[in-house]
Amino acid sequence: MNELTYLTATEMGTWIRERKISAEEATRQAFQRITSLNPELNAIVAHDEKAAMEAAKLADKEIQEGTYRGPLHGVPITIKDSFSTTGLATTSGFTRLKGYIPPRDAAVVNRLKQAGAVLLGKTNVPPLLMDMQTDNDIYGRTNNPWDLARTPGGSSGGSAAAVAAGLSYLDIGSDIGGSLRVPAHYCGVFSLKPTEGAVPATGHMPGFEGTADYASSRHLACYGPVARSIEDLAAAFSIISGSNSNSGLPHGPQPLPPSSMEQPLHIRWMEELPGYPTSRAIREQLRQFVKKLEQRGMRVEQVTAPPLDVRKAWETWGKIIDAELNSTTPALIRGLTHLMTLRLSREIPSASMLVPLTFKNYMRVLTIREQLIRSFEQFMTDCDLFLCPVSCTTSFPHMAKTKMVGYQPIYKQPLFVDETPQNYWIATTFYTSLFNVTGSPVVTMPIGFDEQGLPIGIQCVGKRWRDRDLLKGASTLYSICPEWLAPAFS
Template sequence: MHELAYVPATKVGALIQTRKVSAEEVTKLALQRISDHNPRLNAIVAMDEEAALHTAREADKEIKSGQIRGPLHGVPITVKDSFSTMGLATTSGCTALKGYVPDKDAAVVSRLKQAGAVLLGKTNVSPLLMDIQTDNDIYGRTNNPWNDTRTAGGSSGGSAASVAAGLSYLDIGSDIGGSLRIPAHYCGVFSLKPTEGAVPATGHMPGFEGMADYASSRHLACYGPLTRSIEDVQAAFAIIAGSQGYAGGLPNGPQASSPSPSTSPLRVGWIDELPGYPVSRSIQEALRRFVQKLASQGIFVKQITSPPLDIRAAWETWGKIIDAEQNSTSSIIQRGLSYLATRKVSQQVPTASMLVPLTFKNYMRVLTKREQLIRSFEQFMAGYDVLLCPVSSTTAFPHLQKTKMVGYQPIYKEPLYIDGKPQNYWIATTYYANLFNVTGSPVVTMPIGFDTDGLPIGIQCVGKRWRDYDLLNSVSALVERCEKWQPPCTLT
C-alpha cells in the first residue's frame, strides 16, 4: 500500500472506483502516514478518524453498487482550517475561536463531500490567515516537509505541507495575497488561484458573525486546490467552481472557456525579475532553463522586459482595498493612530498603504483604479496564453521569529536575505503574488525544479480572467516539459 501514498488523487480515485483497492484501505494508509509524519510537520491540526473511516466504507458500498460520484469518490482529502466543517473544529488560527465547531459545511466542503471525497481533517494556518509563515497560538508551527528548519509558507502552509508529504491527496486553500501560491512554491506542489469569484466564499472564516453584520472581505480573495498533479487541480476545480450566495462570481463563469485543449499554438510570455525587486539567482536560472526548454521544443516564448501594468499602483491598490474592507469597523481614532504609525512603512512597502480618509467616495475611487489596472493587464494578456513569473523572491526560508504582533498583524523587523542581500520581509515574500489578486487573474503554481539546497522552486502561470480552463489546459501542455513530480527526500 505504501506505493499509493504519492499517487495523484485522480489515479487513486480510478483504482478505488475499479475496486483494485478500497477507499477504506487508502484512508487507513493516509491515517497511518499522518500518525507517522504529522508530529514532525504539524500540518494537520483537527481530525475525526472514525468519521473518515465511516465515509470511506460508505464510498466503497456505493461504488460496489455501481454508484460513482466522480473522480474523487473515495479519495481522502483535507481542507484549510478556515473553511467551515460541520462537527469539526474551525479556528482560522484565531485564539478567540479555539474550540469553535460549526454546524454546517462551507460551500467547497459540501461540494467535495457530495462528490464522494473523504474528509480526513483540517490543515494549519497563520493567525487569521495574515502571515506568510504558518504558526499560531492554538496549534503551533508547521514545518516544511523538505526541511524541518524551513517554513512551509502561509497562510495555507498546512495545506501545502500535507499534500507534499503524502498525508492528504489534495487540499483546498485560500489566497488574498499569495496564500495558495507561496506555500505551493515553498513545498513543491501545484495550486490554482482561480479567477476571483469563480469559487464561492460561503462558509470561509466562520465564527466572526458578531464583528459586523456584513461580509467585510468583498474583493481580492480566491479559493482553490493544492495537489501533486495538474490533473488533480482540474478535477478539484471542476467540483468546487461556480458561484453561490454573496460570493460575487458569475454563475459558471469559468465555463466560458473550454475544458478541452486548444489546437492553437501556445504563446508564452515570461518575466524573471521586476525592476528594483530582486529574485534569487536560483529561481531566475530555473525559470530561464524552463523557458529555454520550451523554446527548444517549438513553443513561442517572449521575455517581457517592462512590467505589464503599473506595479506600484497595483501594490498600493491592494493595500488600500485590504485596509478599507478588513478594517472597516475600526474607529476614526484607531485608524488615525494606525496611519501615523505606518506612514513611513507604506513608503517602502506600498501594500501597507491605507485608504485615508475612509470615505465612500475614496473607496469607489480605489475600486475604479483597480478596474483600470485589470483592463490594462487584460489588454497585455490578449497577446499571450500564459505569463510565467516568479512566485516569491526566495525559496523556503528558515523559520523567522516575528518582532511583535499588532492585533493579528505580525511585525517583522528582521529582513530576509536574497543572495546575501537583506530585503524587507513582505516585499521578499508577497510582491510577485499579490499583483494577480489585484488583477483577479487565474494563476497556477507549477513546480519546475530545485535550488542548490534541494528546496523546491515553483513558478506562477498566469492566465486571462474567466479563462480558467484554458489556463489549465495550457499548463497541462507545459507540465509535459517538466520532470516528473517527486516527493520530499526527507520522507519515506
C-alpha cells in the same frame, strides 16, 4: 505503501473506482501515515478518524452498488482550517475560536463531500491567515517536509505541507495575497488560484457571526486546490467552482469552457521585477524552463517592463485590504495608525491605508483596480500565458516575529535574496499580490530545485474566467518537466 502514498488524487480515484484498493483501505493507510509523520510536520491539526472511516465505507458501498460520483469518489483529502466543517473544529488559527465547531459545512466542503471525497481533517494556518509562515497559539508551528527547520509558507502552509508529504491527496486553501501560491512554491506542489469569484466564499472564516451586519473581504480573495498534479487541480476545480447554491445567489460568472488554444502556445515571461530581484537559482530555473519551451517549438517572448503599474497595484491591494478588513476601526485610531505607518507604506506600498475611509475614496480605489485589470487583460490579449516567479526566494528558516500590531505580525529582520537583504513582505508577497488585484487565475507548478535542494515553483497566469484554458495550457507546459518528486522527509 509509497506507491499508494504518492498516487495523485485522480489516480487514487481511478484505483478506487476499479477496485484495486477500497476507499476504506486508502483512508486507513492515510491515517497510519498521519500518525507516523504528522507529529514532526504538524500539518494536520484536527481530524475525526471514525467519521472519515464511515465516509470511506459509504463510498465503497456506493461503488459496489454502481454509483460513482466522479474522479474524487472515495479519495482521502484535507481542508484548510479556515473553512467551516460540521463536526470538526474550525479556528482560522485564532485563539478566540479555539474548539469552535461550525453548524454547517462551507460551500466547497459540501461540494467535495457530494462528489464522494473523504475528509481526513483540517490543515494548519497562521492566526486569521495573516502571515506567510504557519504558526499559531492553538496548534503550534508547521514545518516544511523538504527541511523541517524551514517554513512551508502561509497562510495555506498546512495544506501544502500535508500534500507534499503524502498525508493527503488534495487540499483546498485560500489566497488573498499569495496564500496558495507561496506555500506551493516552498513545498514543491501545485496550486490553482482561480479567477476571483469562480469559487464561492460561503463558510470561509466562520465564527465571527454577529460581529457585523455585513461581510468584509469582498474583493481580492480566492479559493482553490493544492495538489500533486495539474490534473488534480482541474478535477477539484470542476467540483468546487460555480454559482453559490448555498445562498441562492450567483457568486460570479461561470468559468468559461476550454477554448481551442492555438498551437504553438504564445508565452510571455519575466524573471524579475525591476528593483525587486529574485534569487539566482530562481532566475536560472526559470530560464532553463523557458529554453525547453522554445525547444518544443513554443513562441516565447521575454518582457522586461512590467505588464501593469506594479506600485499602483500594490498600493491598491493595501488600500482595499485596509478598507474592508479595518472598516470598523474608529477614525481617530485609523488616522494615528496612518501617521505612524507613512514611512512603512513608502517602503512597502502594499501596506498603504485608505485614509480618510470615505465612500468616495473606496469607490475611487475600486475604479483604479478596474483600470489595472483592464491594463493586464490588454497585455494578455495576444498571448496565452504569462510566466513569472512566485516570490524572491525559496523556503527560508523559521523566523520569529518582532512584534504584533493588532493581528498583524511585524518582522524587522530581513530575508536574504542571495546576499541582498530584503523586507519580509516584499520578498514573500510582491510577485503574488499583483494577481489578486487583477483577479487573474494562476497555476503554481514546481519546475526545479535550488542548490540546497529546495523546490522552486513558477506562476503561470491566464486570462480572467479562462481558468480551464489556463489548466490546459499549464499541463502542456509542465509536460517538459521531470517527474514530480516527493521530499526526502517522507
